[in-house]
Amino acid sequence: MALPDLILDPLATPGVLAAKALIRHGSASDPEGLRGAHQLLGSVLSRGCGPYGPIQLADLVEGCGAGLRCDTHEDGLLISLKCRDVDAERLLPVIGWMLRQPHLRPDQVELEKELSLQALLRQKEDAFHLAYDGWRSLAYGSGSYAHDPLGVAEELKEISPDQLRCLAAQLEDHGSVLALSGTIPTKLLKLMESHEAFQEGGAQPIILAASTPRGTSLRTEQGTLSIKEQTTEQVVLMLGQPSLAHGHPDDPGLRLLQAHLGQGMSSLLFRRLREDHGVAYDVGVHHPARAGAAPFVMHAATSTDRSKLSLQLLLESWNEMCSKPLDPDDLQLAKVKVRGQLAHASQTTGQRAERRAQLRGLGLPDDHDQRCLEIMDALDPVSIQRIAAEHLSRPLLSLCGPQASLRVLESQWEARQGEARQR
Known part of the structure; x- marks a missing residue:
């Protein structure tokens, strides 16, 4: 695994750094029968990775007054980190660990799965969500944009930690992008080049046979x-x-x-x-x-x-x-x-x-x-x-x-x- 494609945007900010890591695997890449898998994977990435368990990782981020989250969109996973420039050397390697050595503990997977299922249930009470789901199904049929990134409840319930490990192993198959904006410490780039979180072989996930991803074709004739x-x-x-x-x-x-x-x-x-x-x-x-x-x-x-x-x-x-x-x-x-x-x-x-x-x-x-x-x-x-x-x-x-x-x-x-x- 190579270093992410790096974009630097130095700004004269009062010691604030924003980092955005985009991985070109989103809900459109959910395999057949696993709709919601990338959303579930993204939500678990920040619940333990590399040398940090879920509590240790939360203590590290919150102890620095920083913010860390991962959002799943149709075309990619977006990891967001915002922190003080003086904490960047401690926190930026977390992004590397999230990509290359996520823990994906079964208890954390089940916790995030339950939260996603609750969110899907709430959507069924929202007229806008229902209308957009109907439109999306008309427009994309069985294609990759046909479902909400949260997935489909019946399929989400059955996703296992081992299946998530398989997806995690493939996250950087299409490369990743890391954009830094704000006050960028001069030592930060050298740190990325040498830190084990960004090195080849940093992660050793279990490789399983993956389902074939669904196509990106639009709808067939099924009404308007x-x-x-x-x-x-x-x-x-x-x-x-x-x-x-x-x-x-x-x-x-x-x-x-x-x-x-x-x-x-x-x-x-x-x-x-x-x-x-x-x-x-x-x-x-x-x-x-x-x-x-x-x-x-x-x-x-x-x-x-x-x-x-x-x-x-x-x-x-x-x-x-x-x-x-x-x-x-x-x-x-x-x-x-x-x-x-x-x-x-x-x-x-x-x-x-x-x-x-x-x-x-x-x-x-x-x-x-x-x-x-x-x-x-x-x-x-x-x-x-x-x-x-x-x-x-x-x-x-x-x-x-x-x-x-x-x-x-x-x-x-x-x-x-x-x-x-x-x-």
Whole structure:
């Protein structure tokens, strides 16, 4: 195992260092029948590694007033460490131990498994989660983005420590990225080169036969509507489709559309659904950065008596996006919003380190954001319409709410689909 791909971002901070280690194995790499395995593995990594048991590791980190956690996303595991620069030499090797010699004790695995199962149970009470799960299943079928990173309860229950050891042995097969931002001690790099936590053969996990990872293909033909019944007074609507990977030449255009449609009180969906018609109390657009086809989803939460009009307005907004050029003033405002968003997302050392690790993990250059801004500056309303028409022409609808309202919306959607087929 080689040293991680290292990114240095020295800043004149008052003795603060943020470290972000990205491992290119996330929930999209969960093997067949083990959905939730990488999330479970990530949660156990900080419960003992190398020379530290769970209590010793907690004492070390908390005794330094530092923060350490591991989050699992679709495209990777992200280990986050924030500490004082004077403690970095003691704490940074922990990241190496987490990757190369995790303990994965059965009692700790069972503890984290129970916490994950409780989180999945809570999600079943959340209308937004139910609606998004339905949309995700429609969009990705049995593909690698088709499930929540937490996994599937029935499969999560059966995951064993030995299966996690197998995954741990493969964590760095696709390499890892370590980004440091803030006050970086001069001795830190030499420490990494010589410390046993970062050396070849630092970990000796048990190697087991792994299941074959699932493919990344999108859905097969299985309909365009998902319905999840829930006895509430609200309806959640999600309209969208899988779009582009982060780094695709047309993705900057989708970022501008996301800002125009769903960012802030001046956005189209906020003005149209909330201010003009008062039908929704929550609106937005979900378009995360992904290595594969990322979701581009409009979402709205509304009352049962306003749900029909809410769906009509969402459909109108989607159709306009694909069929009409943006107003030049709206496009200019979207460009300003994206610039502001990037600036706001680079204010802390943690944000800066995470973005740099994310870009390198996706195989993109360190100046990717600046290049995107230059591409955006050159885009005009006709270009934006072309991008929308090319990549957002087949939306899928997911609904969650009471049965009576869903039946009305289902009829409304079927009528829309029939009209689309006739055109």
